[in-house]
Amino acid sequence: xxxxxxxxxxxxxxxxxxxxxxxxxxxxxxxxxxxxxxxxxxxxxxxxxxxxxxxxxxxxxxxxxxxxxxxxxxxxxxxxxxxxxxxxxxxxxxxxxxxxxxxxxxxxxxxxxxxxxxxxxxxxxxxxxxxxxxxxxxxxxxxxxxxxxxxxxxxxxxxxxxxxxxxxxxxxxxxxxxxxxxxxxxxxxxxxxxxxxxxxxxxxxxxxxxxxxxxxxxxxxxxxxxxxxxxxxxxxxxxxxxxxxxxxxxxxxxxxxxxxxxxxxxxxxxxxxxxxxxxxxxxxxxxxxxxxxxxxxxxxxxxxxxxxxxxxxxxxxxxxxxxxxxxxxxxxxxxxxxxxxxxxxxxxxxxxxx
Amino acid sequence: xxxxxxxxxxxxxxxxxxxxxxxxxxxxxxxxxxxxxxxxxxxxxxxxxxxxxxxxxxxxxxxxxxxxxxxxxxxxxxxxxxxxxxxxxxxxxxxxxxxxxxxxxxxxxxxxxxxxxxxxxxxxxxxxxxxxxxxxxxxxxxxxxxxxxxxxxxxxxxxxxxxxxxxxxxxxxxxxxxxxxxxxxxxxxxxxxxxxxxxxxxxxxxxxxxxxxxxxxxxxxxxxxxxxxxxxxxxxxxxxxxxxxxxxxxxxxxxxxxxxxxxxxxxxxxxxxxxxxxxxxxxxxxxxxxxxxxxxxxxxxxxxxxxxxxxxxxxxxxxxxxxxxxxxxxxxxxxxxxxxxxxxxxxxxxxxxx
Ligand SMILES: Cc1ncc(COP(=O)(O)O)c(C=O)c1O
Ligand SMILES: Cc1ncc(COP(=O)(O)O)c(C=O)c1O
Numbered sequence: 001x002x003x004x005x006x007x008x009x010x011x012x013x014x015x016x017x018x019x020x021x022x023x024x025x026x027x028x029x030x031x032x033x034x035x036x037x038x039x040x041x042x043x044x045x046x047x048x049x050x051x052x053x054x055x056x057x058x059x060x061x062x063x064x065x066x067x068x069x070x071x072x073x074x075x076x077x078x079x080x081x082x083x084x085x086x087x088x089x090x091x092x093x094x095x096x097x098x099x100x101x102x103x104x105x106x107x108x109x110x111x112x113x114x115x116x117x118x119x120x121x122x123x124x125x126x127x128x129x130x131x132x133x134x135x136x137x138x139x140x141x142x143x144x145x146x147x148x149x150x151x152x153x154x155x156x157x158x159x160x161x162x163x164x165x166x167x168x169x170x171x172x173x174x175x176x177x178x179x180x181x182x183x184x185x186x187x188x189x190x191x192x193x194x195x196x197x198x199x200x201x202x203x204x205x206x207x208x209x210x211x212x213x214x215x216x217x218x219x220x221x222x223x224x225x226x227x228x229x230x231x232x233x234x235x236x237x238x239x240x241x242x243x244x245x246x247x248x249x250x251x252x253x254x255x256x257x258x259x260x261x262x263x264x265x266x267x268x269x270x271x272x273x274x275x276x277x278x279x280x281x282x283x284x285x286x287x288x289x290x291x292x293x294x295x296x297x298x299x300x301x302x303x304x305x306x307x308x309x310x311x312x313x314x315x316x317x318x319x320x321x322x323x324x325x326x327x328x329x330x331x332x333x334x335x336x337x338x339x340x341x342x343x344x345x346x347x348x349x350x351x352x353x354x
Numbered sequence: 355x356x357x358x359x360x361x362x363x364x365x366x367x368x369x370x371x372x373x374x375x376x377x378x379x380x381x382x383x384x385x386x387x388x389x390x391x392x393x394x395x396x397x398x399x400x401x402x403x404x405x406x407x408x409x410x411x412x413x414x415x416x417x418x419x420x421x422x423x424x425x426x427x428x429x430x431x432x433x434x435x436x437x438x439x440x441x442x443x444x445x446x447x448x449x450x451x452x453x454x455x456x457x458x459x460x461x462x463x464x465x466x467x468x469x470x471x472x473x474x475x476x477x478x479x480x481x482x483x484x485x486x487x488x489x490x491x492x493x494x495x496x497x498x499x500x501x502x503x504x505x506x507x508x509x510x511x512x513x514x515x516x517x518x519x520x521x522x523x524x525x526x527x528x529x530x531x532x533x534x535x536x537x538x539x540x541x542x543x544x545x546x547x548x549x550x551x552x553x554x555x556x557x558x559x560x561x562x563x564x565x566x567x568x569x570x571x572x573x574x575x576x577x578x579x580x581x582x583x584x585x586x587x588x589x590x591x592x593x594x595x596x597x598x599x600x601x602x603x604x605x606x607x608x609x610x611x612x613x614x615x616x617x618x619x620x621x622x623x624x625x626x627x628x629x630x631x632x633x634x635x636x637x638x639x640x641x642x643x644x645x646x647x648x649x650x651x652x653x654x655x656x657x658x659x660x661x662x663x664x665x666x667x668x669x670x671x672x673x674x675x676x677x678x679x680x681x682x683x684x685x686x687x688x689x690x691x692x693x694x695x696x697x698x699x700x701x702x703x704x705x706x707x708x
Contacts, residue, residue, distance in 0.1 A: 029416070029505025036415060056412045057420075061390060061518050062383070066411075066499050069423040069552025070559065106559035141505055145420050146556075151383025151495055151520050153589050155559045164415050166505050188542035188578035192557045198423025199553015202500075203546045205424070205460035205509045224542035225579045235507050 006048060006113065008121045010035075013053035023131050026169035028303065029139055033129045037118040037163035040147075041108050046161070049118035051125060054164065062149040064156040070146035071198035072101035075235075075302045078123055078138040078165075078354070080130040081342035086123055086354040089340045091116065093259045098142060101195035106155040107144055115142065119163055123354045131167045137340075139168040139303070145198075171235075171303040172217060175310035178233065178299075179216040180282055181207055182315070185224035186231065186254070193254035204234050216313060218299070222282065223254070229279045236299030236307060237261035241328050242288045243295065245274045260300040264332050266348060273328065282314060289319040297321055298329040306333040360402060360467065362475045364389075367407035377485050380523035382657065383493055387483045391472040391517035394501075395462050400515070403472035405479060408518065416503040418510040424500035425552035426455040429589075429656045432477055432492040432519075432708070434484040435696035440477055440708040443694045445470065447613045452496060455549035460509040461498055469496065473517055477708045485521045491694075493522040493657070499552075525589075525657040526571060529664035532587065532653075533570040534636055535561055536669070539578035540585065540608070547608035558588050570667060572653070576636065577608070583633045590653030590661060591615035595682050596642045597649065599628045614654040618686050620702060627682065636668060643673040651675055652683040660687040 013034040021031055032054050039049035064070050074094045079087045095116060099109040119140070123130075130138040142163045148156030184207035186200065187193025193200060204219065211219045220238055221231045231249055232238055237258040240247040246268050251257045268275045288294035289312075297309040308329045311320050338344035339351055367388040375385055386408050393403035418424050428448045433441045449470060453463040473494070477484075484492040496517045502510030538561035540554065541547025547554060558573065565573045574592055575585045585603055586592055591612040594601040600622050605611045622629045642648035643666075651663040662683045665674050692698035693705055 027506075030503070032416060054415065056414055057417075058410045058412045060410055061408065061516055062386060062495075062520075063411075065419060065552075066425060066497060066516075067427050067495070067552060068555035068559075069425060070556040071420060071423060073421050104560055105556050106563055139505060141416075141421070143420055149384070151493060151522075152381075152525075153555050153558075155563070162415055162420075166416075168505075171506075183544055185542040185544035188539040188545060190537055190539035190578055190581075191542060191545075192553075197553060197556065198419075198421055199546075199551060199556060201422035201507050202424040202459050202551065202553060204507075205422075206458055209460055209509070224544055227544075 006117050008049060008051055008118055010051040010121070010125065011053065018128060021167065023136070023167065024133055026131060026136050026167055028168045028171050029166045031167055033126045033165040033167070035122060035125055037122050039110070039114060039118065039161040041159035041161070046108065046110060046114060049114050049161070051118070051122055057160070059147055060149045062151060064146035064148055064150065067151065068146065068153060069199040070105055070107060070156060071143065072098060072105055072107060073141060073143035073196050073198070074098045076140040076142070077302060077340070078130055078140060079340045079342070080132055085342065086127055086130060087340060087342055088352045088354060090259050090263070090350045091119065091352055094142070097196065097257070098144070101197060102144065104192055104195040105197050107146070107159060110144065110161050120354050122163055122165070126165055129165060129167050135170050137168065139166045141166065172307050176217045176299060176307045177215065177311045177313070178218045178220050178309050179211040179214065179313040180230060181211070181219045181221055182227045186221040188224055188254065190253060194251070194256060196256065208234060220312065228281055228283070230282060230285070231255050233299050236301035236304050239264065239298050239300060240280055240285065240294070241296035242293050245276055246328060247276050247278065247280050249280055250277045258301055260302060260305070260336070263336055263350065264300055267332055267335050270347070271331070285312070286314065286319065295322065295324040296328055305337065360471050362403060362405055362472055364405040364475070364479065365407065372482060375521065377490070377521065378487055380485060380490050380521055382522045382525050383520045385521055387480045387519040387521070389476060389479055391476050393464070393468060393472065393515040395513035395515070400462065400464060400468060403468050403515070405472070405476055411514070413501055414503045416505060418500035418502055418504065421505065422500065422507060423553040424459055424461060424510060425497065426452060426459055426461060427495060427497035427550050427552070428452045430494040430496070431656060431694070432484055432494060433694045433696070434486055439696065440481055440484060441694060441696055442706045442708060444613050444617070444704045445473065445706055447616070448496070451550065451611070452498070455551060456498065458546055458549040459551050461500070461513060464498065464515050474708050476517055476519070480519055483519060483521050489524050491522065493520045495520065526661050530571045530653060530661045531569065531665045531667070532572045532574050532663055533565040533568065533667040534584060535565070535573045535575055536581045540575040542578055542608065544607060548605070548610060550610065562588060574666065582635055582637070584636060584639070585609050587653050590655035590658050593618065593652050593654060594634055594639065594648070595650035596647050599630055600682060601630050601632065601634050603634055604631045612655055614656060614659070614690070617690055617704065618654055621686055621689050624701070625685070639666070640668065640673065649676065649678040650682055659691065
């Protein structure tokens with residue numbers, strides 16, 4: 001798609017809510033900034049995005065979002081360095097993935113320049129909202145949903161694209177305890193698991209709640225056919241270290257192709273860490289946990305960054321991960337966040353200055 | 355749950371839109387009546403439902419429905435007989451299925467009396483909207499969605515339950531041409547296919563559009579593991595007649611347990627028709643189509659009623675169904691609609707007078 005500079009119309013909020021926010025005590029995703037990007041799809045095309053005050057959305061009760069789950073989203077972050085410069089991490093990857101999700105969900109693709117230019121304009125306007133407290137960042141939520149009306153089960157004729165910002169603290173506090181799930185599944189072969197589609201998340205809530213009730217933080221999904229191989233977690237791809245080899249499941253139409261995952265694979269390559277992208281059997285994990293070759297497990301995702309796993313549960317048995325010196329999780333976390341916060345050279349070309 | 359008579363508060367619309375509606379030319383689900391039921395879940399419980407004028411819904415951009423697809427629905431119809439009496443067909447089955455869907459999607463279950471009493475009250479108020487043109491009926495859409503806010507991927511703390519009505523004509527016009535799908539899937543083992551969850555429908559739009567582009571009306575889904583067995587269509591369960599035996603796939607966690615399907619199985623039993631609920635291989639269908647033992651195929655669902663299939667496509671070959679005298683589809687359609695419109699004895703106790 002053609003990329004051009006646009007004039008994004010800005011309607012400023014009359015007052016700012018920023019004074020009411022305690023930036024030292026941010027939870028995840030429950031405080032929103034003063035403005036948002038809104039862009040409507042009508043009569044067969046996307047209108048030019050505008051920046052408007054953050055405000056409620058009004059929809060007919062028959063709007064298809066309420067009935068048929070036609071919605072997709074992205075999750076990104078903006079970072080501020082010591083010079084007050086603003087940085088994004090691989091934003092075009094999010095833009096392209098949003099459009100991959102769009103296609104699978106029969107949602108019209110958003111022009112890349114509409115996405116990028118409106119995002120940058122909103123970031124410039126809201127720059128004071130980007131937290132500088134360590135571990136905090138500005139969480140960015142681009143999303144598209146079906147705003148067109150009607151009870152016929154078919155794609156809507158109107159959509160809304162919105163970008164909203166939430167200054168946020170850590171997604172998880174502390175190490176994560178996960179349960180390997182054998183009964184419920186996240187996605188099907190030939191399904192929509194590779195898309196960041198709304199329904200993929202709602203479907204995880206109930207099984208995750210059952211795991212939380214047993215004392216775990218998250219579920220690790222297995223393939224829906226045999227339940228023998230681990231796939232990914234609710235909002236993170238999963239990495240395993242056996243001896244010195246880093247393992248992760250291959251992407252497929254059931255697994256989200258995570259940008260953090262992709263970055264870790266590149267860093268591992270440049271660090272000379274042996275990597276295997278292949279199916280990981282639960283039985284292999286348990287064997288490795290028992291014989292001591294399982295050194296680390298961690299989740300990787302934009303919201304959770306790198307989240308070390310302390311324990312995994314399987315069939316009512318808990319397996320604790322050891323404390324491993326020179327941890328890969330710590331190495332990747334440092335390397336990625338140093339690039340994100342402009343604390344180190346960016347040899348990969350991932351950082352974008354806003 | 356306890357059932358009690360409630361006093362449902364009614365706020366009447368100032369004017370009615372009914373004069374603008376051409377009841378002889380109704381499409382499916384794009385005209386809505388003057389009022390709707392609204393019921394909010396807040397602070398851990400469902401408030402008493404109210405009837406209010408049909409009006410737009412206002413939500414924060416962070417409302418979880420926009421992000422995580424936490425939504426479920428039902429599809430029912432109301433029928434009017436020659437005496438202006440109003441009838442529902444197995445409404446408690448819809449109410450119970452809505453709560454089955456609710457549980458799987460981590461949505462709080464709606465009290466059965468809230469559902470039934472508010473539905474009946476709304477039907478009485480909107481009785482003039484129930485079409486009497488043959489083939490038309492009042493389509494009823496109960497639905498629940500996550501109205502609570504926040505970007506954290508976890509269940510919402512607030513929900514809205516709404517019942518809206520749409521006087522509607524036929525869902526399909528004429529016989530249906532279907533494509534048996536081998537690549538894309540509707541649902542996973544251990545997934546949410548048995549729930550009437552929004553995301554199940556959005557996931558079908560793209561593959562269905564590909565089938566429509568090839569000249570078909572609908573997709574018949576196969577199991578996501580082998581793609582060898584037929585499951586159901588987008589909004590219908592599928593029945594096959596081989597010689598005089600009626601076949602349908604068993605329900606599972608991948609298939610919606612349709613109320614029309616359930617009713618057909620009962621009628622078949624009472625008519626002495628041999629029935630087999632078992633896996634149906636695509637190869638078996640093709641063999642039967644070739645040797646002439648495949649007599650009928652039809653879809654069954656509330657919206658589509660009984661929809662005879664004229665042709666099924668598989669791997670670029672079309673197989674035409676023959677014209678079969680004493681068709682089962684015609685028998686079931688007559689039997690079910692005669693009960694629905696109060697034209698015949700209801701030996702099954704399915705009809706409920708409003
Ligand atoms: C299901 C799922 N897997 C993995 C990820 C990690 O992807 P990324 O690293 O691009 O954030 C996410 C979330 O972002 C996700 O929702
Ligand atoms: C996926 C699916 N299968 C089958 C059906 C048929 O179910 P019922 O007969 O209860 O309407 C429906 C719709 O209602 C449906 O959405």
